[in-house]
Amino acid sequence: MGTDNTADLIEAWFARERRDLPWRGPVVTAWGVLVSEFMLQQTPAVRVIEPYLTWMERWPTPADLAAAAPGDAVRAWANLGYPRRALWLHACATTITNDHGGRVPSSVAELEALPGIGPYTARAVAVFAYRAHEPVVDTNVRRVIARWHHGQSDQGSPSAKRDHADMLALMPPPAQSPEFNAAMMELGARVCMARSPLCAACPLALTCAWRAAGYPDTGARGVAKQARYTGSDRQARGALLAALRASTGPVTRAALEQAWPDTVQRDRALLSLIDDGLVIPLARNRFGLPE
Numbered sequence: 001m002g003t004d005n006t007a008d009l010i011e012a013w014f015a016r017e018r019r020d021l022p023w024r025g026p027v028v029t030a031w032g033v034l035v036s037e038f039m040l041q042q043t044p045a046v047r048v049i050e051p052y053l054t055w056m057e058r059w060p061t062p063a064d065l066a067a068a069a070p071g072d073a074v075r076a077w078a079n080l081g082y083p084r085r086a087l088w089l090h091a092c093a094t095t096i097t098n099d100h101g102g103r104v105p106s107s108v109a110e111l112e113a114l115p116g117i118g119p120y121t122a123r124a125v126a127v128f129a130y131r132a133h134e135p136v137v138d139t140n141v142r143r144v145i146a147r148w149h150h151g152q153s154d155q156g157s158p159s160a161k162r163d164h165a166d167m168l169a170l171m172p173p174p175a176q177s178p179e180f181n182a183a184m185m186e187l188g189a190r191v192c193m194a195r196s197p198l199c200a201a202c203p204l205a206l207t208c209a210w211r212a213a214g215y216p217d218t219g220a221r222g223v224a225k226q227a228r229y230t231g232s233d234r235q236a237r238g239a240l241l242a243a244l245r246a247s248t249g250p251v252t253r254a255a256l257e258q259a260w261p262d263t264v265q266r267d268r269a270l271l272s273l274i275d276d277g278l279v280i281p282l283a284r285n286r287f288g289l290p291e
Helices: 006-017 030-040 045-058 062-066 070-077 084-099 108-112 119-130 139-149 160-170 177-190 233-246 253-259 263-275
Strands: 280-282 286-288
Touching: 006 177, 030 045, 030 084, 030 119, 045 070, 062 084, 070 084, 070 233, 108 119, 119 177, 139 160, 139 177, 160 177, 233 253, 233 263, 253 263, 253 286
Parallel strands: none
Antiparallel strands: 280 286
16 A cells, blocks of 8 residues: 655654654754663653653763663663663663764664664664664554555564565655654554554545455454563562662662562562572672662
């Protein structure tokens, strides 16, 4: 599906409807883009705004973060979830400082070689920081393409080869492609949503294959649902980390027992945090954040 003016339609919609997010705009540094991409992984933009602003004020360059302790990064990550991202971001800042003179690389290959950066994040930084002509395909973009281009109700499981080819086939010339990438992401996040899509407000409604077919339910195509958070090991991990972040120094095992009362689950969560490098066991049965 699609017409020759598809990119113009999406970008015109984006110009009217785009959110004023702090990691967008001409004055944002490549480091600011990279930090935002780490924080936005599996986290809604509205939850990222405040931590992002606080982070960038404290550590405006990779060298600033590299000079801090990894535990400071974990503490500042607060309630963003998936706290290993904080350690990866600290390691990334250290590599950029030591191996790249403090400048975030611009090529996808160099970005992918950094700690904690995969194909999606590398392309996002290259495109939004350096205006590279690359496909940036997240869950929202895959859903837009699945519905509008393929007539499918759900985006299914990711496939980099397929997803990049789909996006490249739709992308406008290089001068427009960064805005097109951002517009497609915004469209999926705010209009072509997984549940209750706002099809009447979609700039692609007239050329949408899914709409033309009568919105058929074509199935989830192998997408796994995330396990419930309440009572999970993820919640236990979060409770233990919250206790450590709230303390100015090491905490005792007794304090962790108060943070999560289930002995078996607490010990399992604690061991996983130690394995991930997020918690360091210390002498006299105490625990701390990495220093």
